[in-house]
Amino acid sequence: MIRIENLSKVFHPGTVNENVALRGVNLTVKEGDFITIVGSNGAGKTTLFNAISGNQPPTDGRIFVNDVDVTRDPEYKRAQYIGRIFQDPLLGTASNMALEDNMMICHRKGFKGLRISLNSRMRRYFREQLVQLEMGLEDRMKDNVGLLSGGQRQALTLLMMVLSEPALILLDEHTAALDPKNASLVLKLTQDFISRFGLTAMMITHNMKDAIEYGNRLLMMDKGEIILDVEGEQKRNLTVEKLVEKFHQIRHRTLESDEVMLSDT
Amino acid sequence: MIEGIFVEGLIYGLMVLGVFITFRILDFPDLTVDGSFPLGAAITAVMITNDYGMGITLAVAFAGGAAAGVCTALIHNKLKVPNLLAGILTMTMLWSINIRVLGNRANLPLLRRQTIISDVLELTRGVLPREWALLLFFLLLAFVIKLLLDAFFRTDLGLTLGAMGDNQQMVVNQGVNPEVLKIIGVGLSNALVALSGAFAAQYQGFADVNLGQGIIIAGLASVMIGEFVLRSNKIFALTLRVLIGSICFRGLMYLGRYYGFYINLTPSDLQLITGVLIIVLLAITQLRGQGRWKGVQQQEPATVAPGTTDAGTPVDGGER
Ligand SMILES: Nc1ncnc2c1ncn2[C@@H]1O[C@H](COP(=O)(O)OP(=O)(O)OP(=O)(O)O)[C@@H](O)[C@H]1O
Numbered sequence A: 001m002i003r004i005e006n007l008s009k010v011f012h013p014g015t016v017n018e019n020v021a022l023r024g025v026n027l028t029v030k031e032g033d034f035i036t037i038v039g040s041n042g043a044g045k046t047t048l049f050n051a052i053s054g055n056q057p058p059t060d061g062r063i064f065v066n067d068v069d070v071t072r073d074p075e076y077k078r079a080q081y082i083g084r085i086f087q088d089p090l091l092g093t094a095s096n097m098a099l100e101d102n103m104m105i106c107h108r109k110g111f112k113g114l115r116i117s118l119n120s121r122m123r124r125y126f127r128e129q130l131v132q133l134e135m136g137l138e139d140r141m142k143d144n145v146g147l148l149s150g151g152q153r154q155a156l157t158l159l160m161m162v163l164s165e166p167a168l169i170l171l172d173e174h175t176a177a178l179d180p181k182n183a184s185l186v187l188k189l190t191q192d193f194i195s196r197f198g199l200t201a202m203m204i205t206h207n208m209k210d211a212i213e214y215g216n217r218l219l220m221m222d223k224g225e226i227i228l229d230v231e232g233e234q235k236r237n238l239t240v241e242k243l244v245e246k247f248h249q250i251r252h253r254t255l256e257s258d259e260v261m262l263s264d265t
Numbered sequence B: 001m002i003e004g005i006f007v008e009g010l011i012y013g014l015m016v017l018g019v020f021i022t023f024r025i026l027d028f029p030d031l032t033v034d035g036s037f038p039l040g041a042a043i044t045a046v047m048i049t050n051d052y053g054m055g056i057t058l059a060v061a062f063a064g065g066a067a068a069g070v071c072t073a074l075i076h077n078k079l080k081v082p083n084l085l086a087g088i089l090t091m092t093m094l095w096s097i098n099i100r101v102l103g104n105r106a107n108l109p110l111l112r113r114q115t116i117i118s119d120v121l122e123l124t125r126g127v128l129p130r131e132w133a134l135l136l137f138f139l140l141l142a143f144v145i146k147l148l149l150d151a152f153f154r155t156d157l158g159l160t161l162g163a164m165g166d167n168q169q170m171v172v173n174q175g176v177n178p179e180v181l182k183i184i185g186v187g188l189s190n191a192l193v194a195l196s197g198a199f200a201a202q203y204q205g206f207a208d209v210n211l212g213q214g215i216i217i218a219g220l221a222s223v224m225i226g227e228f229v230l231r232s233n234k235i236f237a238l239t240l241r242v243l244i245g246s247i248c249f250r251g252l253m254y255l256g257r258y259y260g261f262y263i264n265l266t267p268s269d270l271q272l273i274t275g276v277l278i279i280v281l282l283a284i285t286q287l288r289g290q291g292r293w294k295g296v297q298q299q300e301p302a303t304v305a306p307g308t309t310d311a312g313t314p315v316d317g318g319e320r
């Protein structure tokens, strides 16, 4: 479904600040894949997402969606079929607008016309959908989203994104800014939505245990490269120790500085 | 004279609605206003002088303002120029254009011409006193436009425009081109401003290229005063308080003009007073602890724990 060929990204090329964030990444994402991505800080995970979503053009390489080259499409065009959630819960919703207004804006992708779609039928539909979050948000539809907690906002963003039925969802540490309780709640919801709607998903996480537990495929990135790509049986048999060991074998260096991010404690 | 303050407040209120759209809803501080206000006035004066009908005159003024706004948005979008600079560019160019529109003069009087003012007075002669007739007319006019705007901001497009100033990334994520939204928003804003200029020219009986001087600051002061009068997140109240703010501002200016001479103020001091007024309002907002210059208070969600971002937060906690 998504094919990435020889993708590279160099920041500030030709200056002293030259920084290669992606070096010739090749990747094919199959329909229905739920890929978890791990890697140390600065490995290029977010840069990969930026390239896929069109937020930052790559320096080189091409991206195909269903065999159509989308490398030069602007971000808003790709957003028609790509849903993305950021680490910062504030980025997914408009704080100064009511919950129902937010849901209305996210209801259908693409340019909006002069119709007033927010009517009682629509409100009933939103209410039904909100119930499944089990956060009581169905009774707060007139409240400004700014009044919700980070976990509630992230759950709402997730719900709104899923309802617009994107072909691919990109989750960039979307639970990292939440407290442990909310983080696990949002993660459960994510898993639930992905399996129920059969979504194709890529999820960046710094939590190795989560990366192993969720999804059918795991990528490990380091210094702008995908150094490990396991799926199926192989992935199911992974443990944190094996993963750290694998990294050592491949890179011939230990994970000293990355200990924090790779540990599950 | 109190009716006069209200009439002025309502006429300029249309301009303030425009300023409110760019500054508050779009978060696009647009300075085109100082040029599009006299543009509306100039178009109106010239068309009335050439015996065009009122409907077409107002429509052309509206469209002229919209074109000015679109120009600013395009400069900003295509050349990646900061919005403030884009507005100043258009405003500066408009000064020359306005003189062209006026037929190479800086000023065009509308004495003894048939204007919307004379039409209204004609229609209500013997029924209502002059001041009250005008007040009623402009009250009606401002409210119709306010209600149309309210309706617009309830449409899908209007809601998306509302999210734009708040969170552009969200709008992009919905597959909407933010550049198009800016064109629509800034265009609509300046169309309202030009319409305001069109009525102002007829009410004052002349158009002048310098009519726009300080308009943006007056608009901003009005918006801020309105925010002191009324707190709400409902669009009905938001636009209502814009009109109220505009009337209050005209009242203050009236006081400055007519009683200012006791403390040695001249009309030319009014711009200074307006600026000081804005500074005082900003200071009070700061003191009240609402922080943001945007004036819309933003509570940060209580449970977001920044600082847990770099080390992966263990999901089930506790175990070690
Ligand atoms: N806008 C930018 N300008 C310059 N350099 C950048 C920019 N964005 C990212 N980089 C650099 O590119 C490299 C990869 O960054 P990226 O954000 O993709 O890492 P990451 O894997 O997402 O890390 P983290 O786990 O910390 O989020 C880093 O060295 C970073 O400094």
Ligand SMILES: [Mg+2]
Pocket (backbone or CB within 6 Å): A045, A046, A047, A172
């Ligand atoms: Mg990142």
